[in-house]
Amino acid sequence: MAKLTKNQKEALAKFDKDAVFSLADAAEVVKKITYTKFDASVDLDIRLGVDPRKANQMVRGVVTLPHGTGKTVRVLVLCTPDKEDEAKEAGADYVGLDEYVEKIKGGWTDVDVVITTPNVMPKVGALGRILGPRGLMPNPKAGTVTMEIGKAVQDVKAGKIDFKVDKYGIVHASIGKVSFDTQKLVENAKELIQTINRLKPAAAKGTYVKSIYMSSTMSPGIQVETKSVTN
Numbered sequence: 001m002a003k004l005t006k007n008q009k010e011a012l013a014k015f016d017k018d019a020v021f022s023l024a025d026a027a028e029v030v031k032k033i034t035y036t037k038f039d040a041s042v043d044l045d046i047r048l049g050v051d052p053r054k055a056n057q058m059v060r061g062v063v064t065l066p067h068g069t070g071k072t073v074r075v076l077v078l079c080t081p082d083k084e085d086e087a088k089e090a091g092a093d094y095v096g097l098d099e100y101v102e103k104i105k106g107g108w109t110d111v112d113v114v115i116t117t118p119n120v121m122p123k124v125g126a127l128g129r130i131l132g133p134r135g136l137m138p139n140p141k142a143g144t145v146t147m148e149i150g151k152a153v154q155d156v157k158a159g160k161i162d163f164k165v166d167k168y169g170i171v172h173a174s175i176g177k178v179s180f181d182t183q184k185l186v187e188n189a190k191e192l193i194q195t196i197n198r199l200k201p202a203a204a205k206g207t208y209v210k211s212i213y214m215s216s217t218m219s220p221g222i223q224v225e226t227k228s229v230t231n
Contacts, residue, residue, distance in 0.1 A: 017220065023229050026214045026222040027185040031178055033219050039070070040178045040217035042185055046171045046196060047210040056203040059165040062142050063195040067184040068159030070177035071112075075153055076100060078116040078124055078138075083149050087115075090153035101127065109134050115144045115152045163192070169210075171196060178216050189214070193229050 021029060027042070034040050050057040076094040077087035078101070087095045094100060094111065097120060104127050114131060116124050116138045124131075124138060131137040138144040142162035146152050163173045175188040193212070200208050209230045213221035 020223045020225045023186050023189055023214075023224055024182055026224045027182045027189070029222050030185075030214050030216050030219060031182070034178045034216040035219075036178075036217055038217075040219070041069075041071070041174045042176050042178060042180070042214065042216050043172060043174050044189055044192060045213045045215070045221065046173075046193065047212075048165055048169050048171065048196070048204070049207045049210050050165060050169055050201060050204045052165050052167055052169055054203065057201045059171065059196065059199050059201065060141060060163065061195055061199050062160060062162045063192050064155060065159040065161065065175060065188040065191055067176060067180065067188050069161065069174050069188075070180060071174070073113060073156055074111045075156055076111040076114045077149055077153065078114065078120055079149060080117065080120060083117060086150045087153060090150040091157050092149075092153045097123065104130055109136060111136065113144065113156050114138050115146070115149060115156070117147055117149065118145055121145060163196075190229060197230060 030042055048059060050059055052058055074094075075092045077083070077092040078097050079087060079095070080097065084095050092115070100108075101123055107130070109130065114124075114136045118140075121138075128137055139162075140146070143152055143155065143160070144162075161173060163171050165171050173192055175192060176185050180188075193209070197209070209226050212224040212226055212229070214224055215221040
């Protein structure tokens, strides 16, 4: 078993690891037990009662967090020249097509989101083996394959995130930074949880939201009382 650091021991001493907290209290605890020298991300891990191996129980969606994620999101837009000005005016960090397709083939993936238009998907599709494993492949369901390039860029910059249940039935998502006040973290968390609730598959039986944990980068997980945020 790995040896606990001094900071980890202090963090564990500040809360009852067996307790279940309200969303607001969990956020307060996470803020208190975070010792990183940088502004750590605050994340939610939501375990769902679904079987992701079955197509009719897949949970995937997008949500715009009311207070954003606190992260600087680097956006690449792959498009034809007629859409380049729209992308740049909306705040895209990188805009182009063939030159970036070649860069990506060479291993460059120094971006957080890739947005494209349907008419260039044949070229972008060839990058699937590189972009897919990194979660960067554009997808119509996530709003990253669209003719409304400007709106898509603005949404992503404003805090729009996409989420997908993993093979263990868990949704992992960032809801802000430790520097956010508690209310902003709570409102972002509620927006994500309510969106996931609305996406409950008809084929999912039994308890849908099984557990929710909140944590920051390198902090212990704090269990959130599910009924208080899922009713």
